[in-house]
Amino acid sequence: MIAVVGCGRVGLPLALCLAARGHRVLGVDTDARIRDAVRGGRLPFPDRFAAPLLDETLGRTFDITGDLGRAAVECQTFIIALGTPLDSSLLPEQSALREVVARILGGTLGQGPTPPFIAVRSTLVPGGTNGLIRMARRRWDAVPGKDFLIAYCPERSLEGASHELLELPQIVGAEDERSREAARRVFGPLGVELVFTGILEAELGKLFNNAHRYVNFALSNEFLMIAMNLGASGHEAIRVANEGYPRGGIPSCGYAAGPCLSKDGFFLTQSLPTPELLLTAWRLNESLPLYFVEQVEKVRPISSPVVLGLAFKADSDDPRNSLGLKLMGLLRMRGLDPVAHDPLVAVPGSTSDLPGALRGAREVFVAVPHKEYRALTWDELGRLAAPGAVIADPWLVWGQGRPVFQLGPQEETRRS
Ligand SMILES: NC(=O)c1ccc[n+]([C@@H]2O[C@H](COP(=O)([O-])OP(=O)(O)OC[C@H]3O[C@@H](n4cnc5c(N)ncnc54)[C@H](O)[C@@H]3O)[C@@H](O)[C@H]2O)c1
Known part of the structure; x- marks a missing residue:
């Protein structure tokens, strides 16, 4: 047995x-x-x-x-x-x-x-x-x-x-x-x-798989930030880079986290005094939430934010090493009282009532693209959130083409 x-x-x-x-x-x-x-x-x-x-x-x-x-x-x-x-x-x-x-x-x-x-x-x-x-x-x-x-x-x-x-x-x-x-x-x-x-090679092979994915996600996220700083669409640039190109394969951008991806590279750093690329990838992926907070602050001061998604990835109930939780922490550090929503993860003060969470929200941070968010129509989002609400969404859940944009009449005011 x-x-x-x-x-x-x-x-x-x-x-x-x-x-x-x-x-x-x-x-x-x-x-x-x-x-x-x-x-x-x-x-x-x-x-x-x-x-x-x-x-x-x-x-x-x-x-x-x-x-x-x-x-x-x-x-x-x-x-x-x-x-x-x-x-x-x-x-x-x-x-x-x-x-x-x-x-x-x-x-x-x-x-x-x-x-x-x-x-x-x-x-x-x-x-x-x-x-x-x-x-x-x-x-x-x-x-x-x-x-x-x-x-x-x-x-x-x-x-x-x-x-x-x-x-x-x-x-x-x-x-x-x-x-x-x-x-x-x-x-x-x-x-x-x-x-x-061999045993060592098996241990390394497992870690190489995850570290390789994680570094690639970090590169996509750096591409996203470069494009956003230029006022271009990083998602579109990655799409055309990959389209029909045999040496493309650039992964999509977005928050990369979880109990394995962010940890396994660290396991490798125990074996090398100068693990530059692995640590840079970690810093890059972990800094993406702060980058989005700062992008929203460039539009206007944050007042009543909502964080959508506390799991580390879409449609999961696992909050370990979640960047949604990190977003909550960053907002709280600014003296704010963010509302958190997740359909599957409950933390003190969070809700699973999506319309309730979004009602009157002035800033909406999408941390993971749960299918419940994709199912929300553009019109519904517009009716629930405050007019002119700023949406920060590296996943382009609502397909609007820009990771940071304003809802409603002011929508044309900013392109990030
Ligand atoms: N979660 C993943 O997708 C994934 C993928 C690949 C590898 N891994 C690796 O696999 C390992 C397990 O990951 P996980 O996500 O299943 O962890 P987990 O924390 O979900 O599961 C570990 C389980 O062990 C139990 N446990 C703790 N101490 C025990 C003890 N002394 N005796 C018996 N049971 C005990 C815990 O109650 C828990 O249910 C980790 O090393 C992780 O890095 C995880």
Whole structure:
């Protein structure tokens, strides 16, 4: 039986896919709210692909517990999918993960007919998996490939899009054949290509994917700001640059954030004293909310702002590292009392009533392009917001062609 330790947005969909593809899976999570939701047949977060898998597998090939000790007794394979956020010193927080691996090894080494297999799924700093191997050697004199098997098997699907688990190649970083074979047994039933490499290369490959996307988004955002400063449309310039051009592929601009994109580049900076490009990309993406606040202030002083979207991306309920929350902070720092709206994320003082949030608004900051915003017509927006309201929208949700513009009769007054 496979234990998936950490049934969050990464662990749970994987556990359900594996359980639907013939494995017996025991989810382990310390959060009772997650366990209660799952036992009640509900996913604790939206994921259209994984939801029916829970119906299909719960009580048959899938169960969930809060007891890691039970998993150590019943399972020989452990997939570790705990969170690894940055701590307040901007260092990766991996102490819970180390503790879990230590408990697993402490409870399983030398116990079963075969050595325990640990597949690390969480995103780690380069060298993180080898740190776990060193810990096992130091504490138990345990030899990888003999006393225990270990592989780094990163998650690369988009949050909320777990169908990608059955589509994307699975990177497997391992240093010995027995660990590679153990990974084959676990991930083989998913039917995806397995891409074998060394542990460090697997860790780096995962981080390179996210850092590469993040740097590209930063470049698009710099393009947007250059165009806005010239009074041109950055979106249109990117469109024509890409149109029919085989070496185009410039991504669209907008707030780039979330628990992975902004963090994973930082993980790489732990390995280089001068990580210029990665840090510049972070600074650029993180400064976009301030840039938009300043653009609106150029039109007129901000008085009653609304921030639309507190999730880190469209149609998600995940507010981790959200730039909508950052916008709220920037506005509050100016002594303002912004109204926050999100259909799925609730924070103290926020609302899910879109017309209520927009009524009389004088400044509207679109932080993510939730479909609810796209569904609002131009006329409805005009009726709800104050006449002449300033809209700051890097996504062009209402298709007006300009990221900062004024509603109503004064609309012609400013082109940013
Ligand atoms: N969210 C994504 O889309 C995504 C994508 C790729 C990689 N990742 C990486 O995957 C990892 C997990 O991310 P996530 O978003 O699922 O995190 P998460 O915080 O949503 O999930 C982690 C889960 O682990 C549980 N947990 C914490 N301590 C535990 C313990 N001691 N024992 C058992 N359970 C425990 C928590 O209750 C939580 O449910 C991170 O390293 C992240 O960087 C995330």
